[in-house]
Amino acid sequence: MLESLTRRKGVQQQGKVTTQSYFCSTEQQQQGKVTTQSYFCSTEQQQQDPQEVKVGEDVTLQCQAPRDARIKLLDWIRPDLESAGYIFRFIPGESTTRNQHPLYRGRVELRDPQMKGGDVSVVLKKVRVSDTGTYLCRVGREGEKPKLYNTTQLIVSDPDSKDGNSPVGLIVALTVVTLLLLPVAVVAVVVVWKRQRQRRDEKRTVVMVVPGYPEDNAILRCQTDNSSIIAVEWSRADLKPDTILSYRDEGSVLTNLHPNNKEDRVELEDRDLKNGNMSLILKNVSPTDQGTYECRVVSSGSRWKNIPFLPSEPIRIIRLQVRQPAVVMEVPVRLGDDVILPCQAADPSISDVEWSRADLKPESILSYRVEGSVLTNLHPDYKEDKVELEDKDLKKGNMSLILKNVSTTDQGTYKCRVTSGGSMRTNTTVLPWETITIIRLQVREPAVVMEVPVRLGDDVILPCQAADPSICDVEWSRADLKPDTILSYRVEGSVLTNLHPKYKEDKVELEDKDLKKGNLSLILKNVSTTDQGTYKCRVTSGGSMRTNTTVLPWKTITIIRLQVREPAVVMEVPVRLGDDVILPCQADDPSISDVEWSRADQKPDTILSYRVEGSVPTNLHPKYKEDKVQLVDKDLKKGNMSLILKNVSTTDQGTYKCRVTSGGSMRTNTTVLPWKTITIIRLQVREPAVVIEV
Template sequence: MNPLLTASLWALLSAACFFQAASTDQRTIKITAELGKNIILPCRAHGNRSIIAVEWSRVDLGSEYILVYKHDRIDPQSQRCYFKNGVALQERKITDGDVSLVLKNVRTDDRGTYQCRIAKEKLVHTVQLDVAPPPPDLFASWAVALLVFLGLSSIALLLYHFRHYYLSEYRVVVDSKEESILLPCKTRPLLPADARVEWIDGSNTKVHVYENGSDQLEEQYCLYRTRTKMNKDPLRTGDLSLTLRHPTDGDSWTYSCSVYSREGSILMEKQIHLHVKVHQVVVKEGAEYVQLPFITTPGLPGDAEVIWLDKESRIAHVYKNGSDQPGEQHDFYRRRNKTKMNNDPLRTGDLSLTLKRPTMRDCGEYGCSVTKDLYVLRVKKVQLIVKAGTAQSRTNQRTSGPEASPLIDVI
């Protein structure tokens, strides 16, 4: 063989081996995901061998894990709460060494550096994930042309009438004194019967889940239990709206309604911005009492604890173990015997607080929380406004009996 040709072949072979070795040593993969889509973070064991255990983590989360696989199953106890039901292995039964991670419904907060550690391997597989905004929506330019053609007034009326179907974001404002509110979410009818509907709040907490033809109440966070309801057969009708009972200012969130296929890909997502206004109660100074209302669902756990705090975070009233706890009140309220709650409030759901003989010093925001085993079951705020009374009203208050008018105006 020609010596020059031989030398050239050896040079090419050496270069190929060099690039193969370089690719083998490459430990960091950069991936860009589209907002709201699913993405696969690749990781594979050397030699396609069987896997004993694998750990997926993210650098900025410290010692918390995204997913831990061992003993032929995913360990939910080791998983960070944010990622539960949001990640999965690409292959449920790992037979060929593929332990790639599927990250569902990618959000901006998912941006970061992910690491995959496989048992008995020293190599750490690193994936740098960036999240790009979705491609520009062509609907805007089309809408402008349509507005010019049909006229601004007529198209505005059409969009308003069908807003629940076509707008991906919607805003709802309601007063906390309302019995219930509707978070609207309507889409095309005849969605796949095996699809999954998830309502989540701004902290990625599950508000309501519908799957397999029924509500999945066991997946709800305790704050929403017994408070949510969806219409019957929502996948067939396309009406995925959610009714939320007894709204409070603590429910002011951006809620997301998402529909997933059986394979986990997202079919539809809409957001509803809910603002629940703080309830205001106005009373004239000199009234015998004023009630700070808090009506919620009945049948709360009997061992829950109800705490009312004033604007200075002083304990105004405590109810637990079936009775009031005056010993835990601040002196300002205990010495004046100033507060009272109705009998059996946890059973009835009426957690209202009666404040006796309100004065200008009592003005401000009061907050009530219901907790059990460190879980917050209900929260509410009430703004109390005490207006200056006349000298005559103060005289009437001193001389009137217990049936005197409370002079209360609830807004």
């Protein structure tokens, strides 16, 4: 777009201020056509002598607005430039480099950034010979149309130039050549004119590539400085009809909408057309949307304002190109694990987040609005115990989703998309969605399932070893239980956060509560047939990352199938009434730490407990004092833990169990050693076979 000012009336000299009348016009070029829109404006122009400077110097272009002016627009332009662009433009809240001419980018700044006292002068740095020309200063005040306040003629000279040719001679020579070659000149002018129109069309045409993925939204930008827009039309020449959308500001009415582009497909970014914003949002873009789009407008006072279509030249042409997604991530996960679906946005001004799966109905899994930290939508199959944002504050653009306790039905393609620029949201402004990540989730069976056998009544260690030492939480569970969690343990504070009603602390215990070296193994005590089943050990890691809004995902370490078996050997031991008897018990492991003899039909069932370290009986049943029971070898040499039962009576008949703990050198304050049954003995008390009278 080329802006120009054309003087139409004479000059009235009034001291140092000259009052002039101008037509302010905008010229637009498209495919061989030129359209000029003009409006009348009066100016109070400050008359100045031409300014002469040398190449490389800085120069101040003077311009003074009313001292109490509330400036809403400042333009410095050069009408003699061929290509479009401002020398300098100031609009509150917008970048001064927007629509700035490339030759002046980075070289122009306000002399007083605060514009105190109406000083709107600019400093042009490191001037060039090409900067020679006429500079116009136009100021728009609150409630008024822009006015021209100053015209400055700048002359830049190069003292190092040694060109001595006479400009007058050059003009005469050019005139003679022109007269001699007039026919050729006419043809050349026509050719150049056509080429200029083509170049102007190319400058007005923008090639737009949808940066994300099909099914994204695309914003087709259309912006004008004229705030008096009353109608907008978007069209595509290859469509029949070619009009996509027509909109009239009076009454906020859509006057036309293409059959293939209903309101769920197209929408103006701002229906109030504030600040001349006529951009179109094209929703759920598909390859068929690729093409050339034209934006036309009508402003108040235009001769076209009362007709239903807009015959004017377009002010913006956009060639839309739709591309396939650049990156699709493959994310594998084990069955039953939690998984993080990563999504990271570069723009920190996120307004809304949406996760979806196209094969679901509805396809939206979770929608979240940052303002107010509100879940605006949640799929019926994905409740809060199933899905959760990794960071609800969306710090540093992290919108990753945690999918919990993954099942085979969770396999599919997930899409993460966002809207940004929440501070721009109004009742009439729509923010477009942009896809950040597409993830194909692959659910796999656990790599290893361990088979662990155990004898009935024994203790058993269910092994679980984590490679990551930064463990935060541990959980053991059995899927066939309701609830399925057996034990949950938090390392910070060494706290049991959950314990199943059937698995109290006398039934289950972590082998090492300090979880040293990643040891998360569980001791299951006094195993019964009901303990048979499949156990799962899983953890969360990275406790230093935990915050009030950050969730740590669970990762399965081990799955164990526990098989409970009957004791391999039950010994039958007969004894005569009144005799002493040895109940044999022999361990292969010499590193015995504790020995326990028990009878299940007694309450309590423990007869004798003995700790090797210190050779101390740690427990003795009230009915089995030291004159009744005694270990054959208190030193337990060679693993001999046999028990002597003295002066047997009929009440001593029953089933006795001998069990041990081994590895006493490993015992610490937080380490528990499991019990292992060595022998089960059924003691049968009989009457004496013969009594002889002598």
